[in-house]
Amino acid sequence: MKLDVDVLRYLSKDDFRVLTAVEMGMRNHEIVPTELIDRIARLKRGGTYKVLKNLLKNKLLHHDSSKYDGFRLTYLGYDFLAIKTMVNKGVFQAVGRQIGVGKESDIFEVACEDGTILAMKLHRLGRVSFRAVKSKRDYLRHRSSYNWLYLSRLAALKEFAFMKSLEEHGFPVPKAVEWNRHCVVMSLVQGYPLVQVKQLQNPEMVFETILNQVVRLAEHGLIHCDFNEFNIMIDDDEKVTMIDFPQMVSVSHRNAQMYFDRDVECIFKFFRKRFNLSFQESTDDNEGPDEDGRPCFSAIDKSSGFLDKELAASGFTKKDENDLERFIEGEEEMGTHSDDVVELAEDMRETNVIGDESLQLEQDERNGSKNEEENSEAAESSDSEKPDASDGEENDENMTQNDAELTKRLNKQRRRAIASARKGQKSFASRNCYKAKGSKSAHNSKIQKQLSGW
Secondary structure, eight states, rough: OOOOOOGGGOOOOOHHHHHHHHHHHTTSSSEEHHHHHHHHHHOGGGHHHHHHHHHHHTTTTTEOSSSSSSEEEEEHHHEEEEEHHHHTTTOOOOOEEEEEOSSSSEEEEEOOSSSSSEEEEEETTTTTHHHHHHHHTTSSSSOOOOOOOHHHHHHHHHHHHHHHHHHHOOOOOEEEEEEEETEEEEEOOOEEEGGGOOSSSSSSHHHHHHHHHHHHHTTTEEESOOSSSGGEEEETOOEEEEEEOOTOETTSTTHHHHHHHHHHHHHHHHHHHHSOOOOOOOOOOOOSSOOSSSSOGGOOOSSOOHHHHHGGTTOOOHHHHOOOOOOHHSSSTTTTTTTHHHHHHHHHHHHTHHHHHHHHHHHHHHHHHHHHHHHHHHHEEEHHOOOOOOOOHHHHHHHHHHHHHHHHHHHHHHHHHHHHHHOOOOOOOGGSOOOOOSSHHHHHHHHHHHHOOO
16 A cells, blocks of 8 residues: 555544554454444544544545444554654654565655655565465464554564664664654665666675675574575665564574575575676585585584574563564464453453452352351251250350341341442443333333332
């Protein structure tokens, strides 16, 4: 979907309030019910429905009434929420032309208040091309439900964390500026993708520089996993910059050697075809570099750094990493059973405290009445069994009767307290039901009240 930022200037606060309400509802709903959107947005005089109609017209929301009437965010609506947050933070002031497009993201130019040009990357997982790749590689397996917006947010957060850490350790990467939702703002690289370059002054030097970056990443505990001519930028001075980091994995990954060898093979293959560089093929297997200069994964010293462990504390938490890896590797079902649903369930439990207390009081009331009956039966049986008891036994019987009367009074006071407490409260079940004033059930209840009054 094309990003038309002209619509953004005509959106009001109520529009963004409703968009945020839909986003909050999508934490545990694939399609957010209209009534829930209205309750979260809290607009006056039914303004939510008018705003929903306007957002639907601008394709910021998608309407679905197959099972129930509800809405969900589109990528365009998610873009507007992220851009609005960035503008409010003062990260940039204007959005320019689109400078890049891929199967997973779109890249745009943005301008700051002082005129600095930055790059804004919007992750868009779930496109047709990316879905085809997942189906061919059996990523989804038996899953049928998943949220692409949530996965795009995780991919953006992971890329921002990797970019920030690699920049601090001196790697040639763009400077990470800000992150929000599925949007990452970074410095604009003044160069061209290597795939567009037809001629180089020193192809051997560029080749050695790129190969050294692959080895250096492995020494710091990371593997790029997609290190090819499409993710390498080169400027007029033949300075190399790496881009695209969401798919990076640790050297302790079970397929780390395969990913490392694939990155090296992509570089060798490209420079052999494009710049006619000749490499002598190796015939022996040794632990050091091969005869054609290919680095060996097992021979690399991986003690230079532990970025794969440090990045868990750089913004990409262990929970988010597990969610994304479970989705990609297909080990467990993520779907709607995420931690957000657990948090929402905890919130619902808190709201049901009044209902639980009333149930407990009713249980206590039943127990009290049962104890009262048992005490009365015990008193009667004691009278019938021992008619000729002594004075001490008569005192015991009197004490038993007094205890029964005291228990009866206490239970009566408790019932009165429960009844008075329930007078001004609605029952929990009545919140989710609706009865029309002119319906048959309402008419019957009115007649019953009149009969009880007579």
